[in-house]
Each structure stands twice: as structure tokens, then as C-alpha cells.
Amino acid sequence: MADLMDGDGRGQLVLVAGFALAIVLVALVLLANTAIFTENLATRDNGVGERDVLGYRSSVVDGAGGIVDRENTAEYDDREPLEENVTAGLAALDSQLRESAARRAASARADVDAATYTNGSLVRQNGTADDPRQFTNVSDDADWTVATDLERDGDGGATRGFIAVVTNSSLASASAGDPDEAFHVVVTNGSAAWHAYVYENSSSGAIAVAVKPAGESASATSQVCSVSASNATVDFTGGTLGGVDCPGLAFGGEVAGSATTDGYDVVVRNGDRAAGGYDLTVRTVGSGSVSDENVTDGPSADDPYHVPAVYAVEVPIDYWTSEVTYAETVRVAPGERDE
Template sequence: MADVSLGPPDGRRLREADRGQLLVVAGLVMAVSLVALVVLLNATIFTENLATRGIEAADGEATEVRATAVGGVGELVDATNRQERASHEVTNVTDGVAALDARMARSYAERGGVVHLETNESRVTRGEYLSTAGNATSLANDTDATAYAFVDGIDRTRGFSLSLSADDLATTTPSDATGEAFHVVFDGPALSESREVYVYRNATDDVVVANGTGGGDPTVRCSIAAASDENATLDLTAERLGETACPGVWPAELFAPSDAYAIRFGNADAADGTATATVRPRPAGSDPGADHDGTSPAVYDATVDLRYRTADLRFETTVRVAPGEPRA
């Protein structure tokens, strides 16, 4: 009869069973660890997404408040200058900022925010407002001079714009523009040599803007079609002709010069219209020179403190407001 009784334990088989159990346990541990890692990673990504959305919303809100304040102060400064006042008194601006602060406070209070905007007289920079609107003949000055200083002894310009009758512009070519076309000349210590901006009509009656250096033949920068009886607006500091971009029309050396310069007009009888600008004298507080009567005390810029607070956001900044400054 066969022997079916169990014999003593086989040590080799036990060792193999132990190793199998260890492999199973190790596999379970690794699986649990991977699941935990995936859960933690998903939680981190979700939390970061929420935080990012909160930051973007806060940034957008702060940007909106800042834009409202800057736009309001800029309009106030320019409206003050257009009054062509007799003195550099700046209470119009400081009082206006206080009134704007009250209006913004009421508006944002309805949205659960607290706004405060303030400045003082020491933070309002003296400037000069220039306009040729009173000139008697074309863009020639009060004495009918066709070459004269629009302004001299300045180191900043903003809102420099020409509104010119397209019909009255000289018709010429780049090679003849220096002697025939109306042009703006920038010169002085801030520049190594003069820069010129010419405005004229070409053979197809387009209004053309071209740049020159040192009185040499200019290079065309931009042009637009202009109908009869229309005015063409060249915003030099914004580098635009009407709605068309005109890059390079403002001299690169004059974005933030460390020295003084002058703006002059040449062939002023080759254009009919007006020129306006706000400038900052150099040295500060001095009176810039001009060969025409259209100058009046003005505000060049204003620096304001802005604070905005909600339940979830605290925002504070100091901003200098100089509307229409090149690349501001």
C-alpha cells in the first residue's frame, strides 16, 4: 500500500513560498503608493488652477481700476491745458483729482471696493501748451515767417499733433521735399544732427509723411488717400497718420532725452492747418522760447497715488500720468 502520510516540511518549498508572499506584498505596496501619488498630483494641479484663476481675476480688477484712474487724470490735465490759462496755478488739477477720487469711491463702493486717489501741488509738473490756431496765414507764424521755432529749450513733448488741409499741402517728391514741402525740424543738444519730418502730397494725391536727417533727402514712412476738403491728422508723438501707423516718425533720440532740444517749422506756407503740443521746459520751471504767440502755462504731467482694496485684494501703486507722451 502506498505511503500517503505527510513527511517533514521541505525547507526549499517554504523559502519559495515566502519569496512569493513578499513579492505580492511589495506589489500591493507599490500599487497603493502609485494611487496615492496620482491623487496628490491631481489635488496639486486642481489647487494651482484655482489659485491661478484667482490671480488673473485680481490682476484684471487692479488693471481696470488703474486704467480708470489714469484715463480720468489724463483727461483732467488736458482739459485744464486747453483753457490756455494765464498762470501755472495747478489747483484745477489737484482739486480735479480730489473730485475724481470721490466719484471713483462711489462707483467702486457699489462693487464692494474701496478706492483712494491723491496727489499734491509738488507732484504736478509745470509745462507749456502750444497752439498755432491764432496764426494768421497757413502755418506761418504771427509775422508770416515761414521758418520759425515752434518751441525751444524743452526736454519732453506729448500730444504733438498736426491737423493739415490736404488740399493745401504742396505736391512734390522726396528729392524736392526739402525745398518745397512743409516740415518739422528737431534739433539741439539732445541730437547729434537734425531730424526732419516732411508732409506733402505725391503725384497720386496721397498725403505722404517722410523722415530726413541733417537736411538730406527724406525716406517715406507712411501715406494715406485723402479726399478733397478733408484734413489729414499727423500725430507725431503717437506715430500715426490718421488711422495709419507711421513708425519711426518720432526721432528715437527724443523718447527720453537727457538734454534740451527745439522744434522748428520749415516751409510753413506749404501747409494750412494747426499744430498743438504740450511740452516740458528744460531746465525745469523755465519758460521755453517760441516764435509765435500761441503759448500758455500748462501742466505737463501729474503723479498720483492709487489704493484699491476689496475683501480679497489689496492694490497700491504710484503712477505718472502724461497722456500722449511717445511710447508711454
């Protein structure tokens, strides 16, 4: 078809089209800026709300964990007064956190009346670095069982707060290649066993930890951490030596990590080749129990012993403001192994 538009007409058309395009572009920019502003505003609001919620949740977990540990270490003869005093502590914590939330125009509640407790036992040997006790049983046997048939519950564990202070001078001189004479902790379900050895490194003289994974041969044992010191704290469940992360130390390995139906035993080997003191709390639900023939029932100055403990507590919590509503049941079991 022939071009019937003259030059002036084409120019006007181009001008109009350009003006229309400009309007469209401005509109798009305005829409984009509005969307960005709205998104940032929501992000800022949600961020503040999330921080407040996480801060409140952390305060509940940390505070409740401290209360549980404080009351457990008070060494009650019976479980009832233990749980009553934990409940009283939780109520006081809830009151403090409610007041703190109110100052931020928020409401918070830990439903202490709905709290549920998981039974446990605290096993202790009261030695210290300055006054060490060998890690033997009540009959001075070096090889003995601490607890049997410990079962996990869902995502939770069955042993927590397993911390030992050891003196270098009490440890066997050994290596990861030849650890058999060293003190070690065994976690076994009868078909597989995880080993953690603590010894004086025969080459460096440092306090060392070696691990043999479950299902592996002795040749798979490897040293995972060491510290040059006259004494050191081994946190078996927290995975540290001398307060420093020991990534290869994951208590129980796959044996403890999978024991939701098949329980596991905690066993000591060569307990006469380490001295100091230790604590651990075990979950005594179902068949889980402390070995009474090896551990005294009730406090003892010289022998390992066990007392009632709260292994874990679950508390429903709520936190809400004009912009955020949050509800969860938190589980508190201080000193459990991180998965």
C-alpha cells in the same frame, strides 16, 4: 547565492510589492491634483485681483488724462487756477472710483493732496481744415523755432499731444527722394537732427509723411505712411496719419528719446507749405521754454500762441481687498510718444 524562495513566496512578494506601488501612485496622483487645484485657485484669485487693479489704474490714468487735457484747452491766463481746477477734477474722479470699488468689496484711493504737477505750455494754431492757417510764426516767417531746450524727466517725454490737421491743397508736391521744399518738423539737439516731412506725394497725390532719422544723410529719408484724402490729421507724437498707425513716425527719434540732460529744440521748416491747425504741449522745466519771439503769449485768433499747461501729473494711488494690496504713484501725460 542559491535561490531559497519557492514559487508561492515569490508570488506573494510580487503581489505585496504591486499593492505598495499602487498606493504610492495613488498618493502621488492625489498630491499632484492637490497642487494643481491650489495653483489654479491662486491663479484665479490673482487673476481677478490683477484685473481689478489694472482696471482701477487704467480708470485713474484715463480719467486724469481727460481732466488735464480739458483744463489745458480751457486756456487759463495763470497757472494757479489751472492746477486748482485739475485738482478739483481729480478729487471728483477719486470719489467716483472709490464708490465703484466699494461695490466690489474693495477700497481705493487716489491721494489727490499729494499730487505733483509738471509745468508745461500748450502751443496752438487755431486753424481747421475748413478754415486753415499757414504754419508760419507771428511774423509770417516760414522757418522758425517753436520751443527750445526741452528736457525729458526719467522715462517721461518733453513733447506730447503734437497733432496737426493739414489740407492736401496747401502741401508742397514732393517725394521722399526730394523733400526739401515740403513742410517739415525738425527735432535737434545741435549735433543731430530728426526730420518729419509732410507733403502731397508727387506721384499718387496722397498726403504723405517721410522721416529722416537723426545722424543720417538725406538719402536715408523714406516715406513711412500716406493717405488719400483732402485733409488729414498727423499725430507726430502718437505716430498716426489719418487715425491709422504710422510705425515709422516716432517723434524726435533718438534725439527726443535721449534728451534727459541735453535738451532739444522743436523747429518748423517751410511752414508756408502747409495749412490747417495744430496743438502741442511741451515740458517747460529747467531751461525748456516756448520761443516768445515766434509765438504769441496768450490766445490769438490768427497767430500761433501759447498758454500755461499741466504737462504731467503724478498721483499716489492705492487699491486693496482681502486678497490683494496695491500701491503705486502713476504718471499721467496724455499724448506722449510711446517708447
